[in-house]
Amino acid sequence: MGFVLRTALAGFAMLAGACGGAGRSNPVLIVGIDGLEPAVVARLLAEGRLPTLASFARAGVVGRIESMVPTYSPVIWTTIATGQLAEAHGIDFFHDGQGKPFTSNAREVPALWNLVSDAGRTVNCVGWWNTWPAETVNGRMLSSYAAQAQAEIIWKPGVWENLEDQVWPPDLLEEIEPAMVFSSDVEEVRDRLYRAFPRPGSLDPITEKSVTDLGWTYAADLTAANVTVLLQREHPADLTLAYLALPDVAGHRFWSYHEPDAYGYEVPEPARSDFATYVEAAHIEADRLLGQILAAAPDDANVLVLSDHGMHADDLDDPTTGQSGHHRDGPPGLFAARGPQVRSLGSLLGDPASGTLGHVLEVAPLALRLLGVEVPEHWLSLRAQSELASVLDEAWSAANPVVTGPNPDPSFRPATPSRLPAADLDKKFNEAFSKLGYAVGE
Numbered sequence: 001m002g003f004v005l006r007t008a009l010a011g012f013a014m015l016a017g018a019c020g021g022a023g024r025s026n027p028v029l030i031v032g033i034d035g036l037e038p039a040v041v042a043r044l045l046a047e048g049r050l051p052t053l054a055s056f057a058r059a060g061v062v063g064r065i066e067s068m069v070p071t072y073s074p075v076i077w078t079t080i081a082t083g084q085l086a087e088a089h090g091i092d093f094f095h096d097g098q099g100k101p102f103t104s105n106a107r108e109v110p111a112l113w114n115l116v117s118d119a120g121r122t123v124n125c126v127g128w129w130n131t132w133p134a135e136t137v138n139g140r141m142l143s144s145y146a147a148q149a150q151a152e153i154i155w156k157p158g159v160w161e162n163l164e165d166q167v168w169p170p171d172l173l174e175e176i177e178p179a180m181v182f183s184s185d186v187e188e189v190r191d192r193l194y195r196a197f198p199r200p201g202s203l204d205p206i207t208e209k210s211v212t213d214l215g216w217t218y219a220a221d222l223t224a225a226n227v228t229v230l231l232q233r234e235h236p237a238d239l240t241l242a243y244l245a246l247p248d249v250a251g252h253r254f255w256s257y258h259e260p261d262a263y264g265y266e267v268p269e270p271a272r273s274d275f276a277t278y279v280e281a282a283h284i285e286a287d288r289l290l291g292q293i294l295a296a297a298p299d300d301a302n303v304l305v306l307s308d309h310g311m312h313a314d315d316l317d318d319p320t321t322g323q324s325g326h327h328r329d330g331p332p333g334l335f336a337a338r339g340p341q342v343r344s345l346g347s348l349l350g351d352p353a354s355g356t357l358g359h360v361l362e363v364a365p366l367a368l369r370l371l372g373v374e375v376p377e378h379w380l381s382l383r384a385q386s387e388l389a390s391v392l393d394e395a396w397s398a399a400n401p402v403v404t405g406p407n408p409d410p411s412f413r414p415a416t417p418s419r420l421p422a423a424d425l426d427k428k429f430n431e432a433f434s435k436l437g438y439a440v441g442e
């Protein structure tokens with residue numbers, strides 16, 4: 001499948017250096033937050049309502065990052081993790097056009113967690129797209145499964161009860177289970193949800209489905225944040241990756257209440273008032289969870305935070321779908337960085353000229369460079385220049401040019417057809433969501 005990048009693809013091998021990265025590197029933390037919209041972030045930053053991202057504006061940089069078209073989250077998050085386009089990594093939204101997911105075994109090239117492990121470094125990976133079944137890594141992995149096989153369920157990855165091969169090593173589950181929140185924990189999910197979001201006065205079938213989707217996504221994000229905190233404290237690694245999804249789901253489901261005048265239909269009361277702040281609340285809660293993750297990170301870590309795309313009002317003007325925010329045209333996402341090797345540039349969100357810092361394709365080589373791990377030489381042919389590297393401290397960057405290595409793709413384990421979970425999980429998944437749906441309306 002052909003993908004159209006928002007900027008041209010060409011060679012930039014001149015970035016490669018013959019040496020560099022010597023000695024111990026600082027740890028790297030990458031937090032992916034699906035659907036963070038830069039315009040919403042800019043306004044909430046100005047209002048002082050995103051204290052964690054404000055710390056990046058003070059001590060690092062906050063800007064935008066270019067996405068891809070088609071703008072499919074599983075494809076983009078795999079590109080972010082592999083440094084390659086879908087033609088190489090092989091991950092699409094559906095497997096063979098059917099309603100089942102691409103799973104980790106179907107990926108055709110190594111991801112950051114493979115490359116870092118192979119370099120003898122340690123890695124923690126929590127909840128990233130397309131990571132189930134969990135892979136063998138030099139560290140720990142809590143994988144996520146996107147439940148395309150259960151067609152009634154929203155297409156977002158989650159952590160599921162009774163799902164085999166969800167962790168590496170196998171005994172990790174016993175250690176992290178107390179930190180996990182499942183959608184079947186209906187009372188806890190409901191209580192936590194309505195601490196972060198205003199409780200609606202009433203729900204109709206569309207808004208009940210929307211709030212239910214938000215609830216189970218929130219459960220997955222609470223688990224991801226809790227487990228990332230635990231792993232950083234108990235098993236610190238050279239590279240840690242974590243994924244949160246709340247702003248994306250809130251944007252899709254509640255954008256019409258956030259921006260009601262942008263639609264060709266009347267957004268009715270009382271829902272218009274009940275859900276008016278849900279998009280903002282999702283950004284604020286993601287910022288809070290990010291703060292928890294950062295509080296457990298090493299003091300000397302270089303931290304990268306990014307979304308795969310932004311979000312805006314849907315132009316389809318169909319209120320019956322329950323989806324009113326979209327990103328089909330690849331709106332830029334958010335990128336923020338801070339740490340010992342990151343320049344202090346402040347917030348560039350209001351700067352149309354220099355506020356876009358780079359492209360999602362550049363995240364993986366930037367992470368490897370910060371870790372002093374070889375960047376596969378063929379990655380460098382995908383971009384005309386590494387714009388994202390401009391966030392690096394100039395003196396450090398000059399002393400630590402990119403170190404390239406051979407193409408590891410041919411020796412990567414063979415891709416196999418996507419896996420499905422046990423058939424009896426269909427019923428369990430749907431029962432859990434049904435209970436949560438009833439609970440959120442109480």
